[in-house]
Amino acid sequence: MNKTAETSWNGVFILAEQFAGRVLPVSFELLRRGRELADTCGTTLSAMIFGHEICRDGLQELIDCGADRVVATEAAELEHFLVEPYAACMLDVVEQYHPDIILAAATTTGRTLMPYVAVKLHAGLTADCTELAIEADSGNLLQIRPAIGGNILATIKTPDHRPQMATVRPHSTRPAERVDGRSGEIVCQAAPADRLAGRVEHLEFIADDSPHHLEDADVVVVVGRGIKKGENVSVGAELAEALDAALGASREVVDRGWLTYPHQIGLSGKTVTPRLYVGLGVSGSIQHLAGMQTSETIVAVNTDADAQIFQVADIGIVGDLFEIAPALTAALRQVKQDNSTTK
Numbered sequence: 001m002n003k004t005a006e007t008s009w010n011g012v013f014i015l016a017e018q019f020a021g022r023v024l025p026v027s028f029e030l031l032r033r034g035r036e037l038a039d040t041c042g043t044t045l046s047a048m049i050f051g052h053e054i055c056r057d058g059l060q061e062l063i064d065c066g067a068d069r070v071v072a073t074e075a076a077e078l079e080h081f082l083v084e085p086y087a088a089c090m091l092d093v094v095e096q097y098h099p100d101i102i103l104a105a106a107t108t109t110g111r112t113l114m115p116y117v118a119v120k121l122h123a124g125l126t127a128d129c130t131e132l133a134i135e136a137d138s139g140n141l142l143q144i145r146p147a148i149g150g151n152i153l154a155t156i157k158t159p160d161h162r163p164q165m166a167t168v169r170p171h172s173t174r175p176a177e178r179v180d181g182r183s184g185e186i187v188c189q190a191a192p193a194d195r196l197a198g199r200v201e202h203l204e205f206i207a208d209d210s211p212h213h214l215e216d217a218d219v220v221v222v223v224g225r226g227i228k229k230g231e232n233v234s235v236g237a238e239l240a241e242a243l244d245a246a247l248g249a250s251r252e253v254v255d256r257g258w259l260t261y262p263h264q265i266g267l268s269g270k271t272v273t274p275r276l277y278v279g280l281g282v283s284g285s286i287q288h289l290a291g292m293q294t295s296e297t298i299v300a301v302n303t304d305a306d307a308q309i310f311q312v313a314d315i316g317i318v319g320d321l322f323e324i325a326p327a328l329t330a331a332l333r334q335v336k337q338d339n340s341t342t343k
């Protein structure tokens, strides 16, 4: 909507997500982003959430992690994400509170819902931001994201329209920390029946039962071009198995067809923030670092002592991955075996 209209736009809202009534972790990343923006603007942070029988502890956790207010809209029809009823209910929340800024995660839900709502509101939307800030003089939201194939970082703003809307790359920041006993307002409202119609019907949910999701994995082993050929990916895969880790790859590995695109980490792949990242034969290009440098502990194995990855590594091993990775795998397997025999 045009900013010059009579309405006063105020506060930062995030779109929290739920599944089966449980608040999803990505919501807490948005709370960290939203809290920083709200504090800079001297305004409030609210979380809106849509679902059915949403766990009340989850709503309180949103408050504990930084929200001043939670607005939960519930109906049986909102149990699973369907764009039309979700959008109708979200438009009601916007109409009720007139938020200045709305953030959602660049998940399937966020990427589908936000453009739909932005069009209805005649508002601007920047997709897949990796950074957000507030412009000092104007107070406008600076929405920063890679552009032109990742070769530049573009800063986008929406000076004339409100709300300012952005989706944010999952895992591009850490979740907000919990502060027990934080107080805030929780508003639970039933969705009006006339908001729940839609042309899409939810038939069935089929869970993805692959053992390790790269983005959610605690430990990630990544193979780079130093692995030399497709057959050698097993060296990384075996270490990943021994560490109970997900297997990732640099773009060089994916471009050569040694692993598929869902394994790619970096600017044009996935962003990961595991507790432990182990890079085997990865040089540490700026584009790769964009997808992993917020990992808690980074271990890198590379024959080149000057490799860029050592600049971000907590533990750097200058050496041949074909010696080091199998030795680590064997040692880990031995530990597992010893543990199982002493039980």
Ligand SMILES: Cc1cc2nc3c(=O)[nH]c(=O)nc-3n(C[C@H](O)[C@H](O)[C@H](O)COP(=O)(O)OP(=O)(O)OC[C@H]3O[C@@H](n4cnc5c(N)ncnc54)[C@H](O)[C@@H]3O)c2cc1C
Binding pocket: 149, 150, 151, 223, 224, 225, 226, 227, 249, 250, 251, 252, 253, 264, 265, 266, 267, 268, 269, 270, 280, 281, 282, 283, 284, 285, 286, 287, 288, 291, 301, 302, 303, 304, 307, 319, 320, 321, 322
């Ligand atoms: C627009 C754009 C987007 C991009 N997006 C991505 C992205 O999402 N993800 C990504 O990864 N890249 C991306 N890239 C590519 C990126 O620029 C690099 O080319 C790529 O990350 C390099 O991959 P690598 O480290 O596996 O290979 P290399 O840079 O070739 O490094 C291989 C490393 O292996 C080491 N090595 C060799 N043999 C051994 C051995 N026996 N033991 C140990 N170490 C060894 C070498 O010393 C070297 O450091 C992008 C590029 C562009 C232009």
